[in-house]
Amino acid sequence: MQRQVYLTGQMVAETEARISIFDSAVLLGDTVTESTRTFGHRPFKLEDHVARLYKSLKVTRIDAGMSADEMLNVTEQVLEANLPTYGSEEDCWIVHNISRGLAVPGPDPTVQQGAATVMIYTQPMDLRGWAKFYTDGCHAVTPMSRIIPSQSLDARIKNRSRMAYTLAEMEVKLVDPEAQSVILDLDGNVAENKGGNVFLVSNGVLKTPRISNCLAGISRDTVLQLARDRGIQVEETDLQPYDLYTADELFFTSTPYCIMPATKFNGLPVGNGSVGPTVQLLLRAWSELVGIDIVKQAIRQLGVT
Ligand SMILES: Cc1ncc(COP(=O)(O)O)c(C=O)c1O
Numbered sequence: 001m002q003r004q005v006y007l008t009g010q011m012v013a014e015t016e017a018r019i020s021i022f023d024s025a026v027l028l029g030d031t032v033t034e035s036t037r038t039f040g041h042r043p044f045k046l047e048d049h050v051a052r053l054y055k056s057l058k059v060t061r062i063d064a065g066m067s068a069d070e071m072l073n074v075t076e077q078v079l080e081a082n083l084p085t086y087g088s089e090e091d092c093w094i095v096h097n098i099s100r101g102l103a104v105p106g107p108d109p110t111v112q113q114g115a116a117t118v119m120i121y122t123q124p125m126d127l128r129g130w131a132k133f134y135t136d137g138c139h140a141v142t143p144m145s146r147i148i149p150s151q152s153l154d155a156r157i158k159n160r161s162r163m164a165y166t167l168a169e170m171e172v173k174l175v176d177p178e179a180q181s182v183i184l185d186l187d188g189n190v191a192e193n194k195g196g197n198v199f200l201v202s203n204g205v206l207k208t209p210r211i212s213n214c215l216a217g218i219s220r221d222t223v224l225q226l227a228r229d230r231g232i233q234v235e236e237t238d239l240q241p242y243d244l245y246t247a248d249e250l251f252f253t254s255t256p257y258c259i260m261p262a263t264k265f266n267g268l269p270v271g272n273g274s275v276g277p278t279v280q281l282l283l284r285a286w287s288e289l290v291g292i293d294i295v296k297q298a299i300r301q302l303g304v305t
Contacts, residue, residue, distance in 0.1 A: 004081040006074055006120035008065075011081060014121070023117050025099035028109065031160035032056035034096040036075075037125055037255050039290035041083055043094060044255075046075060048218050053096055056157045062100050064116050071096075075120055082122045089300070091125040091292075093256065097160060127298035130257040134283070134295040137263025137275050140198075140250055141179040142241060143171035147191035147213060155191070155214050165194035180252060180262065182244065185213040190239040192217075196254030198239070199223065200247035201278045206234045207243070219253035226285040232278065241266070249276035258294050259283050 002013040024030035033056075036049040054068045064071065079094055086092055097119040100112050145168040153159070165183075172179040182198055185191045190198050192214035199208045199220075206227050208220060227234050244250055248271040250262040259282055261275040287294045 001085055003085065003121065004078065006078050006118065008115055008118045011077065017119070019117055019119070020102060022102055023099055024101060024103035024109075025097065025117060025160065027103040028100075029159070029161035029163070030060075030062075030103070031097050031099040032060055032062060033098070033158050033160045035255050036094045038079070038091045038094070039292045041079075041086065041088075041091065043075070043079060044290060045218050045222070046072065046094070048221075049096075050075070052158060052216070052218070053098070056159065057098065059154065059157055060100075060159070061110075061112070062098060062116050063112060064098050064118055066118070078120045079122060086122075086124065089297070091297070092122045093125055094120070094122050096120050099160075125256060126301070127257065128301050130260055131298040131302050133257075133260050133262075134298060135275065137261040137270070137273075138252075139176045139179045139264040139267075140182045140244065140252075140262035140270075141172040141175050141266055142182050142184055143168040145171060145183070147183045147185050149186055150212060156211060156216050158215055162194075169194040180260070182241075182265070184241070188240055189213060190241070190244065193252050193254070196252040196257075196260070198244075199251050199253060200239065200244055201249035201276065202243065202247050204233065206232050206278065207237055207239060208234075209239055210236045217253055219255055219258055222286065222289075223253050223259065223282055226282055226289070227278075230281065230285065244270070247271065249278050251279050257298070258286050 004011050005014050005017045007017045034049045034053045036043050036046050050068050050072050099117045101114045101116045104113050148164050168183050169181050172181045181193050183191050190209050197217040197220040224234050244265045250270045252260045261279045263270055263273050
């Protein structure tokens, strides 16, 4: 069975889904986006993702041509249509990409001339690249490129203009092919990873940058809530590389892997160099919340050829 995707009002087989080479998604990267994942085939916090999507749409002045409730409905339909292609143990992404539609050359590229291009699809949740980091931790590295400041493009707009993130991630891969970026802002404060938020634990306090220089991640919110519920003190604050070097624990949060521990930062061990107790506690708490052992699910995929 072919994957069914939603393209501007229609559910079509993926091979039938075509957009114009003149779409603003292609010409301008003028596209807002969301990525949600399922746990046990049920979407996790889909309402929050759609709410963030509609904030991105509003600020970027893209009219998706449907209400948030309609978007939720269509999204559920896309998931339903594709669930038969996923095994019972398998989960998937649900991705929204919405561009301003056809880009019109000339003096004013800002006007939405026609319908927005609304693209929704599911994709298998392939966790193999992350699986070993749950037990070994990854190597967090600061690239030389800095994050685009929110004064230029507000970090809360989840968008598909990904050139800056991609180049930053390439820079850290030059240091270590398995490195994950910790991108700094222009003032030298920790901002975020190319697709995740950054957390540290120091003397029992969980700290993460404020959302003035990073995406207001839904996994970030989840971790803050899980921590507060367990009596862990949390702080949203400015962090510099020094704080990461001297932290007891360091980790990233993002929709696919939820929590990814880092046991090295720019070549130095974080804490005692192993995955720490707070990360493990939070991973257990999240697993309980969704009824899936997040670590086991990822590690099981390594046995799949
Ligand atoms: C730049 C950036 N930061 C952070 C995140 C984490 O956000 P979330 O937890 O909502 O997946 C993402 C997710 O794709 C991202 O692209």
